[in-house]
Amino acid sequence: MIKVVILGAGNVATHLFKAFYASEDVTVVQWYNRHLKAIDLHKNKVDVTDNLLELKEADVYIMAVSDDAIESLSEQLPFSQRLVVHTSGSTSLYAIEQKHYRGVFYPLQTFSKNTEVDFGNVPICVEALKKEDLKTLKKLAKAIGSDTHKVNTNQRQALHLAAVFVNNFSNQLYRIAHELTESQGVEFDILKPLIKETAAKIETISPFMAQTGPAKRNDKKTIKRHLKQLKKEEHKAIYTLLTESIKNTHGNN
Ligand SMILES: NC(=O)c1ccc[n+]([C@@H]2O[C@H](COP(=O)([O-])OP(=O)(O)OC[C@H]3O[C@@H](n4cnc5c(N)ncnc54)[C@H](OP(=O)(O)O)[C@@H]3O)[C@@H](O)[C@H]2O)c1
16 A cells, blocks of 8 residues: 655645546545635545645655745655655756655646546556655556656656647647637548647557648648638737648658
8 A cells, every 4th residue: 555645735746646546556645825814625535635734644645736836835844754746747856855865756647627637548657766756656646547658857757748749739820720610610620630630649550640731732722811811910820830840751852
């Protein structure tokens, strides 16, 4: 049985709590947040606190807090030589105060509080300075059905940057597409099979091979028409930048 204390009550902390709570191999001995209100509704399931001085003993302390809060929160923890990890993709392991045994437990997935997450679909990138700590983190991930990947900080930061491209930037493009369809009174939903197929295709062929469209074909007239259709300068700039990038990749410039 792995004893865990969760710190933070945002998107990641909430999903980790649910998954650990459901696991037979993990006990959440306590849940901390600086504002009790966010976790108070779980007090019948777990000991909740907003007081760092009350923190109980555990095998792992998981700080699922904003990146900028990791350093100061780890400094405030009133103990030393226990395993303390953060869940950030881009923050150094060394941001954690050195009095602790330090590690990273980065779930490479997008989490929002009100959408379901199956941890079977969440690869967890783990990092630790001590071998036995790495073993504990791997066991913890396995307990919630996740695969682990042992990565170093540079690799994790590269994955996080790549994740911004595939998730945040793609999602912003969906947002623009939504605006375009709405402006003509046509449903965004009609695009959903295309969105799904775009993601499904790269299961079997590379992103390079999967590319289609006017930029790849260098259909100049269509590109010109698209730019004329776009009303916002920001959208024109994004279209032009991505079109140039595709043309460069496929040798059309
Ligand atoms: N969301 C994702 O998709 C995702 C995916 C992978 C990794 N991550 C990483 O997971 C971590 C948490 O992300 P999130 O999306 O769950 O964040 P979030 O929903 O914004 O929640 C942030 C949490 O941090 C707490 N916090 C902020 N400043 C604090 C401080 N100075 N001291 C103590 N607690 C503080 C907040 O407390 P209050 O409730 O009191 O405001 C809140 O509980 C980040 O490192 C992020 O990079 C996020």
